[in-house]
Amino acid sequence: MNNLNYLTGATEVSYHCWLQYTKIEDEALVEHYQRYCQSLLVLGKSTIIESAVSELQKGLHSYLGSKPSIATQEINSAAIILGTADKVNNPIVNNELIDKLNDDGYIIKSVNENDRNILYLVGKSDIGVLYAAFHLLRLMASRKMVDNLSIIENPRNQFRMINQWDNMDGSIERGYSGQSIFYTDNQFSGDWERIKDYARLLSSVGINAISINNVNVFKVETNLITEQFLPDVAKTADIFRAYGIKTFLSINYASPIEVGKLETADPLNPEVEKWWQQKTKEIYSYIPDFGGFVVKADSEHRPGPFSYNRNHADGANVLAKALQPFGGVVIWRCFVYNCLQDWRDRSIDRAKAAYDNFKPLDGKFLDNVILQIKNGPMDFQVREPVSPLFGAMSETNQLIEFQVAQEYTGQQIDLCYLVPQWKEVLDFDTYAKGKQSEVKNIVDGSLFNFKYSGIAAVSNIGNDTNWTGNTLAQANLYGYGRLIWNPELSAEEIAEEWVEATFGHKQHVKEIILNMLMQSWPIYENYTAPLGVGWMINPGHHYGPNIDGYEYSVWGTYHFADHDGIGVDRTIATGTGYTGQYFRENADYYESLETCPDELLLFFHHVPYTYRLHSGKTVIQHIYDTHFEGVEQVKQLREMFTRLEKDLDKAIYANVLDRLERQLANAKEWRDKINTYFYRKSGINDEKNRMIY
Numbered sequence: 001m002n003n004l005n006y007l008t009g010a011t012e013v014s015y016h017c018w019l020q021y022t023k024i025e026d027e028a029l030v031e032h033y034q035r036y037c038q039s040l041l042v043l044g045k046s047t048i049i050e051s052a053v054s055e056l057q058k059g060l061h062s063y064l065g066s067k068p069s070i071a072t073q074e075i076n077s078a079a080i081i082l083g084t085a086d087k088v089n090n091p092i093v094n095n096e097l098i099d100k101l102n103d104d105g106y107i108i109k110s111v112n113e114n115d116r117n118i119l120y121l122v123g124k125s126d127i128g129v130l131y132a133a134f135h136l137l138r139l140m141a142s143r144k145m146v147d148n149l150s151i152i153e154n155p156r157n158q159f160r161m162i163n164q165w166d167n168m169d170g171s172i173e174r175g176y177s178g179q180s181i182f183y184t185d186n187q188f189s190g191d192w193e194r195i196k197d198y199a200r201l202l203s204s205v206g207i208n209a210i211s212i213n214n215v216n217v218f219k220v221e222t223n224l225i226t227e228q229f230l231p232d233v234a235k236t237a238d239i240f241r242a243y244g245i246k247t248f249l250s251i252n253y254a255s256p257i258e259v260g261k262l263e264t265a266d267p268l269n270p271e272v273e274k275w276w277q278q279k280t281k282e283i284y285s286y287i288p289d290f291g292g293f294v295v296k297a298d299s300e301h302r303p304g305p306f307s308y309n310r311n312h313a314d315g316a317n318v319l320a321k322a323l324q325p326f327g328g329v330v331i332w333r334c335f336v337y338n339c340l341q342d343w344r345d346r347s348i349d350r351a352k353a354a355y356d357n358f359k360p361l362d363g364k365f366l367d368n369v370i371l372q373i374k375n376g377p378m379d380f381q382v383r384e385p386v387s388p389l390f391g392a393m394s395e396t397n398q399l400i401e402f403q404v405a406q407e408y409t410g411q412q413i414d415l416c417y418l419v420p421q422w423k424e425v426l427d428f429d430t431y432a433k434g435k436q437s438e439v440k441n442i443v444d445g446s447l448f449n450f451k452y453s454g455i456a457a458v459s460n461i462g463n464d465t466n467w468t469g470n471t472l473a474q475a476n477l478y479g480y481g482r483l484i485w486n487p488e489l490s491a492e493e494i495a496e497e498w499v500e501a502t503f504g505h506k507q508h509v510k511e512i513i514l515n516m517l518m519q520s521w522p523i524y525e526n527y528t529a530p531l532g533v534g535w536m537i538n539p540g541h542h543y544g545p546n547i548d549g550y551e552y553s554v555w556g557t558y559h560f561a562d563h564d565g566i567g568v569d570r571t572i573a574t575g576t577g578y579t580g581q582y583f584r585e586n587a588d589y590y591e592s593l594e595t596c597p598d599e600l601l602l603f604f605h606h607v608p609y610t611y612r613l614h615s616g617k618t619v620i621q622h623i624y625d626t627h628f629e630g631v632e633q634v635k636q637l638r639e640m641f642t643r644l645e646k647d648l649d650k651a652i653y654a655n656v657l658d659r660l661e662r663q664l665a666n667a668k669e670w671r672d673k674i675n676t677y678f679y680r681k682s683g684i685n686d687e688k689n690r691m692i693y
Contacts, residue, residue: 014466018501021062043083082121105154106132127244159454161209176412177462177469188232203243205481211248246291266308267318280322292328313364320366349576351377363395388581391432402457412469417517419479527630532603567602
């Protein structure tokens with residue numbers, strides 16, 4: 001166990017998240033597992049194989065009360081045999097099976113050989129062996145039998161990435177779980193053991209890449225690519241490498257000026273190109289398997305190629321050229337818009353910005369550039385449509401970007417399980433190549449045969465004892481990893497796995513927490529911004545209601561509510577033309593009031609308050625009803641959870657109950673401010689005559 005004396009606010013139980021490996025009390029089940037787990041036969045040697053062995057020893061000891069012995073040659077007892085396919089000399093693991101594996105895939109087979117029970121954990125590579133070990137431990141966490149196992153697993157996505165938004169002063173942009181585990185006081189924290197535990201958590205759900213600093217790269221962080229900090233970056237990379245995770249850095253596009261003392265960062269300047277080549281070579285001398293650069297440029301006051309009248313392809317390609325000899329990639333974020341526009345001008349539409357900036361550049365990026373596109377056209381709202389960039393760029397590698405951190409969905413105070421939202425996005429059919437052109441088939445690379453592709457997300461962890469502020473928010477980190485490994489898993493399957501690994505197997509505990517998670521996203525949506533209009537949230541910190549709030553200035557709002565109606569006209573016929581960025585099937589679907597789904601109505605259309613939804617309710621009555629209902633639903637969440645007081649660790653119970661109390665206060669504030677605003681704006685009474693202040 002780790003020394004947790006420096007941690008506060010919860011317990012060691014919450015610190016270990018879903019890797020608690022709680023002792024199995026069922027003696028028959030213990031006996032069943034022990035028939036396979038008396039020893040580990042380890043075939044091959046690497047730091048990743050060592051991590052797999054260490055994890056199996058830790059888990060099996062905790063589950064069964066005894067630690068398996070280690071062997072490196074044939075043994076006569078029941079055993080787990082683990083190694084890469086080239087090391088396992090057994091017809092059970094044949095070429096036909098191995099050919100079904102991708103680089104990170106694995107096989108788990110249970111067999112009886114010569115009266116011995118054997119579990120084979122075989123990877124195409126050593127990282128597959130580690131993933132197989134975590135899979136076996138996950139089966140045991142769910143108390144599944146391991147007789148007759150024949151599992152072949154491949155991750156669906158090539159890049160399965162976490163983006164840290166950590167700053168070197170120790171703060172985390174959009175961080176809701178304490179301070180950074182990586183940095184403090186403008187230097188590395190030196191908390192290597194905790195960073196290792198984070199690597200274990202990430203690897204256990206299949207994450208294979210991490211960028212370790214904020215995409216907004218300021219003065220101190222700019223120097224992460226210099227000899228001042230590269231030794232500590234390398235030490236961090238060593239820890240993640242042992243768990244199959246590749247390290248990336250977010251960079252400041254103006255680094256040639258700020259670090260290199262050049263007079264320009266123009267990507268077409270030969271001196272700038274040479275500087276990036278030399279700097280990249282230096283980084284790889286410290287970290288031979290460095291993943292590459294994550295770049296936010298020309299958005300929200302960050303520097304980029306626009307300063308030199310160059311485009312995004314120019315900007316990305318100079319970095320890509322420098323990385324090519326080393327096998328590195330550039331991950332170029334598409335969150336680009338003019339944050340100083342006058343939003344009172346209804347012809348200006350922030351939602352169009354990413355498409356307008358990047359669609360004309362399709363095919364102009366080098367093949368080691370990957371565009372990172374937010375799941376929606378705005379900014380991680382509780383409800384928004386899928387970005388039309390997905391499917392629009394058939395010749396450019398792409399990642400989709402989610403946000404595990406709940407910036408606009410309750411900030412890990414309010415409960416909001418996000419896996420159902422992410423599944424909706426991944427299942428969305430773009431019609432880019434006709435039917436079944438779903439987002440998941442674009443970002444896994446299969447639809448357009450991308451060289452590089454996958455999924456990234458903003459992390460939700462900090463140095464709080466339970467990692468995520470609200471213990472229940474651990475479900476989002478776990479769920480993100482499991483979903484991007486296999487997008488066909490249901491949100492409920494994933495939640496049930498997490499609940500069992502975290503809270504055990506009491507049936508009523510499982511049922512209550514599972515119900516809370518599965519209801520939470522619709523509940524949060526009910527008491528916040530209605531019908532897809534988004535925002536209506538406090539500028540700056542993004543928690544709590546501010547109906548006319550806007551981020552950068554006092555210019556207008558996002559919702560265009562007036563006395564007669566509400567919503568943004570994004571149609572081709574009369575509005576901003578945003579619907580025209582989709583392929584015809586979706587463009588027609590959103591363009592028409594008859595077919596536009598209620599939950600996105602106000603994102604696409606400006607309508608009278610008396611407009612009737614497909615549900616039969618008027619818009620104004622829907623606003624009133626959902627906001628009253630949302631408060632009642634949060635009360636029900638709190639009531640459900642209080643039934644678990646005697647079943648949960650006291651600190652975990654107190655932590656979650658405190659968050660639910662704060663969520664209820666937040667929901668009431670949303671209800672009162674939203675309903676009052678729209679009652680005064682519209683002059684229309686609530687049909688149910690409830691009190692609106």
